[in-house]
Every structure is written in C-alpha cells, then in structure tokens.
Amino acid sequence: MTTASRPLAPLAGLLLASLLTPALLQAQTGAPIAPVPVDPAIAQALQQVSADHxxxxxxxxxxxxxxxxxxxxxxxxxxxxxxxxxxxxxxxxxxxxxxxxxxxxxxxxxxxxxxxxxxxxxxxxxxxxxxxxxxxxxxxxxxxxxxxxxxxxxxxxxxxxxxxxxxxxxxxxxxxxxxxxxxxxxxxxxxxxxxxxxxxxxxxxxxxxxxxxxxxxxxxxxxxxxxxxxxxxxxxxxxxxxxxxxxxxxxxxxxxxxxxxxxxxxxxxxxxxxxxxxxxxxxxxxxxxxxxxxxxxxxxxxxxxxxxxxxxxxxxxxxxxxxxxxxxxxxxxxxxxxxxxxxxxxxxxxxxxxxxxxxxxxxxxxxxxxxxxxxxxxxxxxxxxxxxxxxxxxxxxxxxxxxxAPGSPQDVHVLTAALDNNTELTWTAPAGMPANATYEIVWRNTEDPTWTMSLNAGSATSIKLPISKDNVVFGVRSVSQAGHRSMAVLPTPSRPMRNFAQPQTPPKS
The missing domain is CATH 3.40.630.10 (Zn peptidases)
Known part of the structure; x- marks a missing residue:
C-alpha cells in the first residue's frame, strides 16, 4: 500500500468500490499535491537576482x-x-x-x-x-x-x-x-x-x-x-x-x-x-x-x-x-x-x-x-x-x-462532538479575502514531514470528509486565483479543551 493511498482505507469499508467513479473518488479523498504553476512575474524577478550585485x-x-x-x-x-x-x-x-x-x-x-x-x-x-x-x-x-x-x-x-x-x-x-x-x-x-x-x-x-x-x-x-x-x-x-x-x-x-x-x-x-x-x-x-x-x-x-x-x-x-x-x-x-x-x-x-x-x-x-x-x-x-x-x-x-497569496484561514476547527471516522472542518475567511480566491484542504500521514494530499474546497468555509481525523494531520490554506498558496493552518477542536493535565475517563464502547 502506498503512502498516498492510506486515507482510502476507511472509505473502502463504507462503500463498494464498484460505486466509486474516479471523479467521485478524487472529490472525496483528494489527490497528491503538485507544485503550483510558475508565476511569470515572480520567475522573471528571480532571473534578475545577480551574483555580481x-x-x-x-x-x-x-x-x-x-x-x-x-x-x-x-x-x-x-x-x-x-x-x-x-x-x-x-x-x-x-x-x-x-x-x-x-x-x-x-x-x-x-x-x-x-x-x-x-x-x-x-x-x-x-x-x-x-x-x-x-x-x-x-x-x-x-x-x-x-x-x-x-x-x-x-x-x-x-x-x-x-x-x-x-x-x-x-x-x-x-x-x-x-x-x-x-x-x-x-x-x-x-x-x-x-x-x-x-x-x-x-x-x-x-x-x-x-x-x-x-x-x-x-x-x-x-x-x-x-x-x-x-x-x-x-x-x-x-x-x-x-x-x-x-x-x-x-x-x-x-x-x-x-x-x-x-x-x-x-x-x-x-x-x-x-x-x-x-x-x-x-x-x-x-x-x-x-x-x-x-x-x-x-x-x-x-x-x-x-x-x-x-x-x-x-x-x-x-x-x-x-x-x-x-x-x-x-x-x-x-x-x-x-x-x-x-x-x-x-x-x-x-x-x-x-x-x-x-x-x-x-x-x-x-x-x-x-x-x-x-x-x-x-x-x-x-x-x-x-x-x-x-x-x-x-x-x-x-x-x-x-x-x-490571501491571508491564512482564521478560526480553523475540527468538529469533535461525535465519535465517528469522518473529519468535519470549519473556518472563517481572512481579512481581505479576494472574491475569486478559494480554500484548499491539505493532509499528510502523521509520520510524513510535508503535506502530501489536497482537496479543493472552493469558496466553502466548511467541509466533511470520509477520512479519519485520528489517522492523518489536516490543514487548511487559502489559494489565490493565480494559485498562490497561503501557509496552512492546523485545525483545533471546536469544543473547549479540557484540562489535559488531569486523567480523563474514556467514553464507553
């Protein structure tokens, strides 16, 4: 099993593979992150950098x-x-x-x-x-x-x-x-x-x-x-x-x-x-x-x-x-x-x-x-x-x-009220978010150093994915119309955090 395919496991247990078209599969589970297109203006500026200067x-x-x-x-x-x-x-x-x-x-x-x-x-x-x-x-x-x-x-x-x-x-x-x-x-x-x-x-x-x-x-x-x-x-x-x-x-x-x-x-x-x-x-x-x-x-x-x-x-x-x-x-x-x-x-x-x-x-x-x-x-x-x-x-x-790039998304949360194998994320727009900008969900396996998978969330400020929040690390970032990405933001639980210094009683199974 490849690193990129691991998030599909929870989904496979819920839906028959025969019902998943490639488009539906990608829409729900994302795709490997690829470098964004080169901005010609930025590339030209980089060419102007001079070792002589x-x-x-x-x-x-x-x-x-x-x-x-x-x-x-x-x-x-x-x-x-x-x-x-x-x-x-x-x-x-x-x-x-x-x-x-x-x-x-x-x-x-x-x-x-x-x-x-x-x-x-x-x-x-x-x-x-x-x-x-x-x-x-x-x-x-x-x-x-x-x-x-x-x-x-x-x-x-x-x-x-x-x-x-x-x-x-x-x-x-x-x-x-x-x-x-x-x-x-x-x-x-x-x-x-x-x-x-x-x-x-x-x-x-x-x-x-x-x-x-x-x-x-x-x-x-x-x-x-x-x-x-x-x-x-x-x-x-x-x-x-x-x-x-x-x-x-x-x-x-x-x-x-x-x-x-x-x-x-x-x-x-x-x-x-x-x-x-x-x-x-x-x-x-x-x-x-x-x-x-x-x-x-x-x-x-x-x-x-x-x-x-x-x-x-x-x-x-x-x-x-x-x-x-x-x-x-x-x-x-x-x-x-x-x-x-x-x-x-x-x-x-x-x-x-x-x-x-x-x-x-x-x-x-x-x-x-x-x-x-x-x-x-x-x-x-x-x-x-x-x-x-x-x-x-x-x-x-x-x-x-x-x-x-637009500013990073604000108030990024993962909803944790329910015990399930889904991930529901919410966030708010950064100040000055351009009307034509979008949001991107990114994630990686917990042992990976960099983001590996992504999904375009469009202009929405919430999303629900059939990927367990317990198995990967999620982030949300803003993306300009030209593809410039903000820094990603790690979501925090939406309900108030308890005092984690004290032992907790696990929920009944």
Missing part, C-alpha cells in the same frame, strides 16, 4: 573593517569603518533602490540604546547604541496591505574577541551574506506590486545576544504588525574552503521550531494531547518554503543521507544549481547556537532560520591568522556568490508568493 554588497560590508556592535560607541575609528558607518551605507542602499522604483520603499531606522547586560558573561558592558535598518514595500491592496512578510540578516560582525572593535572582523559569511540576500530581495522585488507588504531588514547586535532583532520583534508586537512570516538568513555564503568535500551546494537548511517558544502551559497541554508538536506556525512556514522551492527550482526536491551523493532533481525551472533545494531541519536552531528568528518566535511570529548546508567554524568568530597551515577568519574568499544568489532566489520566491 551580491558580491558587491558583501565586498562593501567587508570594507568597514570591524562591524562589531560595540564599535558604535568608539570615537577613534578610521573614517568609514565600524558598525555605524555600515548602518548608514545599508540605509543609503535601501534609499537608492527606492529611488529606482519611484520611492516605492519606506526606509526606516530603529535606533535605540541597549543597556549593559548583567552577569559575568556580559557581552555589553555599557549603554550601547544599536541601529536596525529596514525598508517596507507597502501592499497594493488596501484590504490586505496590513499583512507583512519579512526577510532579515544581521550586519554586525565579530572576531575571536567579542570586545575587540578595531582589528579586522570581515564577517563575509557571518553575516554579510544574509544582509546581501535581504538587499538583493529588495532590489528585485521592489519592481513588482503585491497585495500585502514585504519588509526588508538588516539588524545589529546579533553577536551580543540577538539584541537588535529582539528590539525589532518587540517593536513589531507593540505596533500591532500583522507579521505572518519571517525569513532569517544567517551564514548563507556556501563555504568554499579548498579540500572541503562534505559541503553541498545544492542544499540550504531551513530550521523551524516545533513547539512555539511563547506557548502557555495550557497551550502546551493542548499541543501534547493533539500530537501537534510538528505543526507550529513556524513549521508551517518551513513547509511553505519547501512547497515554493518545488515550484521555482526543482520538480522533485529531495536529498539523501549525509555522506552519500546529493539528490538531483529531474527538472530545473530557474537558472540555479541543478537540484538546488531547501532541506527542512525540524529543530529551532543548531546545537549551542542561536539566531535572530528566535526573537520573532518569542513574540509569537512564525519565523525560520536559513543557513548553508555545512558551516566551517575556522571562518566564524576568528581573528585573521594562519596556524599550522590553516587560514582562519571570515574572509571574502570563502564565499560562493552564486550559492548566495540561489539562496536569495529562494527567499524572493517565498516572499513574493506569500505576499501574493
């Missing part, structure tokens, strides 16, 4: 010598060096891009003073100025413009000593590469119009404890941003150290948290009871990235176990490395490490981290030197600009698709 951005950021956040308080730096000079240049780049599109971007600075950190492990010892720089491409649909998707990277850097603000800390990969992705996305996407808004960001203070992103995430929360997706690009340079044989230039990792970091105790109880540990909003965002990658890069994205040859795809829809694809890593981040997406997670926003397949720690947080024939330091020579361009294309495709 990306190289120029990273080279410029390296010229600031040492972009330590702490250098903002130094008064003896050479002209045009340090983190403040880098912030000014990033702002000027966003403004230049905005001028090229008729001032379509709102360029802003988020300046604040970070207080000293307590404790012996403090990485900020005195009040320090931090600056986040961001640009907003406002949505063209007044009913949807409040919705936002966001891409970010951190422009600060460091060497072996957190407090060394003068010796070189080029930060070419960590994380000029991520900032280059954000700026390049702004350059190519600002030429298009989207129903909802896109925010392009470069944050500071990552190396001292995610200070910049934490401030921006709290700002977004306090100002009521309808922030539906955050893509954090950190170390996406595709390390090119000579002799490295384990790097995979076809793969980029997408990390996502399972249980939301801001979940309350009651929510944790519900997640445990429902088996929803694998369906946080951030996990659904990661699945959306994979879904969109299948549309714009490969027809069959996949990979095999590390240590064997990388998987190759059958087709290549955009001029990228054959087989380039996102790899979903189902954990919040790498061991002993952290990233700016976590700041947004903790404020309740869906956020993922995008990172090259295999990092080289000789080129992270290191003074530039040669020891025992090994070159240390985060140097420009180890960045693969074509790889960064592919990462930028994946980001741009995700941003453009989500900004073109």
């Amino acid at each position: 990306i190289r120029a951005t990273i080279e410029k950021l390296v010229t600031f010598n040492n972009r330590s956040t702490l250098s903002s308080m130094e008064t003896d730096l050479p002209p045009n060096t340090g983190v403040s000079a880098a912030a000014d240049w990033i702002e000027s780049e966003f403004k230049r891009i905005s001028a090229d599109c008729g001032n379509c971007l709102e360029v802003k600075r988020d300046d604040f003073i970070e207080p000293p950190q307590p404790g012996p492990a403090s990485r900020i010892l005195k009040p320090t100025k931090l600056t986040n720089v961001y640009a907003i491409l406002r949505g063209s649909d007044p009913a949807q413009a409040a919705r936002k998707v966001l891409v970010t990277g951190h422009y600060d850097s460091r060497n072996s000593d957190n407090f060394n603000t003068h010796d070189p800390a080029p930060g070419a990969n960590d994380d000029a590469s991520g900032v280059a992705v954000s700026i390049e996305c702004a350059r190519v996407l600002s030429k298009l119009k989207f129903p909802s808004s896109i925010v392009f960001v470069a944050v500071a203070g990552e190396e001292q404890g995610l200070n910049g992103s934490r401030h921006l995430a709290k700002l977004a929360k306090s100002e009521g941003w309808q922030l539906e997706a955050v893509l954090n690009n950190d170390i996406v340079g595709g390390d090119t150290t000579p002799g490295e044989t384990m790097q995979d230039k076809t793969a980029v990792r997408v990390f996502s948290e399972g249980v939301p970091g801001n979940a309350t105790l009651d929510q944790l109880h519900a997640i445990q009871t429902l088996g929803a540990e694998n369906d946080s909003p951030s996990r659904e965002l990661a699945r959306a990235v994979s879904d969109i990658g299948a549309t714009y890069f490969t027809a069959t994205p996949h990979r095999v176990a590390e240590g064997t040859a990388p998987g190759r795809a059958r087709s290549n829809l955009v001029h990228v490395e054959p087989g380039f694809h996102p790899v979903l890593i189902f954990r919040r981040d790498r061991y002993l490490r952290g990233g700016d997406h976590t700041s947004f997670n903790l404020e309740g926003f869906p956020a993922v981290r995008i990172t090259e397949w295999r990092e080289n720690f000789n080129h992270q947080h290191q003074n530039i030197r040669v020891e025992n024939g090994i070159q240390y330091g985060d140097l420009l020579q180890y960045v693969d600009f074509n790889y960064v361009a592919n990462v930028a294309r994946l980001n741009a495709a995700t941003l453009a698709t989500l900004a073109s």
